[in-house]
Amino acid sequence: MAILHLIRGKFRAYLPLIKSLQTGLLLSTGVAGYMSAHTAPDFGILLSLSVSLFLAISGSTILNMWYDCDLDTVMNRTHNRPLASGIVTKREALWLGLVFSLIGVGWAFALDGLYGLVVLAGLFFDVVIYTIWLKRRTSWSIVWGGISGGMPILAGRVLAIGHLDLIGLLLAMSVLFWIPTHILTFSMRYFDDYRAARVPTFCSSYGFEATRAIIALSAIIAAASIGVAGVMIGVQAGVLRLMAVLSSGLLLLSFASVFRPSELVNFSLFKYASIYMLASMILLSL
Amino acid sequence: MRITPLNRILLLVTCLLAAYQVVMGINGLENVPIIAYTIAFGVLLVAGLLIIILGYEVLDSPIVVMVSTIIPLSLSLGLIWEHVAGLRLPYLVFALMGFMAIILTRSIRMPKRLPTFVLTLVHGVAGMIVFLLPSILAAQGNTNPGFGLVGLGGALIGLAGLLLYFLKTGKPIVSRQIILQILPGIFLLMTIAFVSGFALA
Numbered sequence: 001m002a003i004l005h006l007i008r009g010k011f012r013a014y015l016p017l018i019k020s021l022q023t024g025l026l027l028s029t030g031v032a033g034y035m036s037a038h039t040a041p042d043f044g045i046l047l048s049l050s051v052s053l054f055l056a057i058s059g060s061t062i063l064n065m066w067y068d069c070d071l072d073t074v075m076n077r078t079h080n081r082p083l084a085s086g087i088v089t090k091r092e093a094l095w096l097g098l099v100f101s102l103i104g105v106g107w108a109f110a111l112d113g114l115y116g117l118v119v120l121a122g123l124f125f126d127v128v129i130y131t132i133w134l135k136r137r138t139s140w141s142i143v144w145g146g147i148s149g150g151m152p153i154l155a156g157r158v159l160a161i162g163h164l165d166l167i168g169l170l171l172a173m174s175v176l177f178w179i180p181t182h183i184l185t186f187s188m189r190y191f192d193d194y195r196a197a198r199v200p201t202f203c204s205s206y207g208f209e210a211t212r213a214i215i216a217l218s219a220i221i222a223a224a225s226i227g228v229a230g231v232m233i234g235v236q237a238g239v240l241r242l243m244a245v246l247s248s249g250l251l252l253l254s255f256a257s258v259f260r261p262s263e264l265v266n267f268s269l270f271k272y273a274s275i276y277m278l279a280s281m282i283l284l285s286l
Numbered sequence: 287m288r289i290t291p292l293n294r295i296l297l298l299v300t301c302l303l304a305a306y307q308v309v310m311g312i313n314g315l316e317n318v319p320i321i322a323y324t325i326a327f328g329v330l331l332v333a334g335l336l337i338i339i340l341g342y343e344v345l346d347s348p349i350v351v352m353v354s355t356i357i358p359l360s361l362s363l364g365l366i367w368e369h370v371a372g373l374r375l376p377y378l379v380f381a382l383m384g385f386m387a388i389i390l391t392r393s394i395r396m397p398k399r400l401p402t403f404v405l406t407l408v409h410g411v412a413g414m415i416v417f418l419l420p421s422i423l424a425a426q427g428n429t430n431p432g433f434g435l436v437g438l439g440g441a442l443i444g445l446a447g448l449l450l451y452f453l454k455t456g457k458p459i460v461s462r463q464i465i466l467q468i469l470p471g472i473f474l475l476m477t478i479a480f481v482s483g484f485a486l487a
Contacts, residue, residue: 236309237311238308238309238310238311239309241308241309241311241320241324242305242308242309244324244328245305245308245324245327245328245331245332246331246332248328248332249328249331249332249335249336252332264340264343264344264347267340268336268339268340268344271339271340272335272336272339275335275339
């Protein structure tokens with residue numbers, strides 16, 4: 001009974017470390033990348049893909065949180081996180097992140113060499129390049145964070161077809177350019193937090209107006225990439241129409257944030273962008 | 287006023303039905319009605335998602351009046367194009383000019399009554415077409431009787447438009463609270479009527 005209680009307590013403490021919504025969204029892109037091949041899905045492989053990606057994404061997220069613990073302590077939004085508030089020790093988080101990452105990447109390599117390489121690249125870009133090297137130095141670190149965010153969908157595609165192709169790269173590009181609509185709107189919303197933690201963001205480096213313009217431009221490229229990828233994949237006309245409708249919503253909100261900026265529009269764009277990505281992934285899988 | 291979980295679910299079902307209609311389209315149609323219906327259901331879908339995400343605060347935005355006009359205007363354009371060949375071009379011009387007029391009168395300072403007059407005219411004509419045309423066609427036996435449900439959807443969209451208008455002008459015939467409580471239900475019933483009406487046609 002005591003052990004059960006301990007396990008339940010640890011589970012509750014560890015769960016926020018993996019940022020379940022973000023991990024779930026990235027996992028859905030990986031599954032969509034696999035399903036986009038429109039071959040008869042092998043459910044065993046699909047399950048292995050899901051578990052290996054889940055572990056690798058969760059592992060890199062935990063390592064990110066481990067490294068950024070000092071920043072989380074300073075920021076209002078994050079000071080209650082398990083590491084920042086001391087519920088989980090740094091040592092525990094490091095071990096958990098390493099174990100998740102190693103099992104996830106190892107499982108990915110066991111499944112397929114090229115797939116494993118893409119998963120490893122995603123982890124490397126996220127933890128080493130983005131988190132450890134660039135995040136505290138330049139606002140352009142977001143590009144590398146975006147590239148690592150595009151790796152799960154590319155990995156899924158590679159696992160399904162056995163090689164890199166233009167569609168896979170377009171899908172990865174769509175995630176890369178979708179990320180500013182999510183992250184930059186977020187960094188504008190929590191501008192003071194990022195400033196307090198001395199993390200350079202686009203809005204602190206180039207101002208809010210330029211950031212909004214970058215968000216709008218990114219949204220155009222993301223919508224175009226996902227649309228072209230959809231056409232090349234051969235999704236049905238009706239599904240393409242729906243993707244166009246959802247993309248229009250994203251573009252309208254992005255333009256509204258440029259021409260009629262407000263906290264409401266900014267927050268709408270932030271939330272809508274997540275739904276847009278999830279819906280697009282489901283549609284690409286059909 | 288906070289949006290209730292039940293109303294969120296009603297709006298989510300509305301969005302899913304609108305998405306279904308966009309995907310399914312209407313078989314054998316030309317480009318213009320397909321585009322018109324896609325715009326109508328697309329606007330409904332995106333607007334529904336925004337209300338789910340942000341709650342009723344969205345309805346306070348000044349663009350709600352413009353956006354809520356797009357749905358009846360594009361639906362009526364699709365219906366006219368499909369069923370009244372002789373009025374295709376004139377109605378296309380009316381729809382485009384009407385929408386432009388609403389945007390202009392809502393964006394630039396105007397004499398107080400002009401924006402209301404333009405909105406009532408454009409919304410009224412479009413709403414009457416969506417309500418009357420399918421009802422008449424179904425009653426005359428020119429289409430499957432089920433197509434009459436599109437007319438019912440037209441009546442409901444008129445009701446929703448009226449409630450939104452009262453909400454915006456701040457002179458509601460019923461309280462803001464009641465309007466916001468029943469609006470998601472009306473949206474859902476309206477979408478069910480449209481989707482089933484088009485499916486049965």
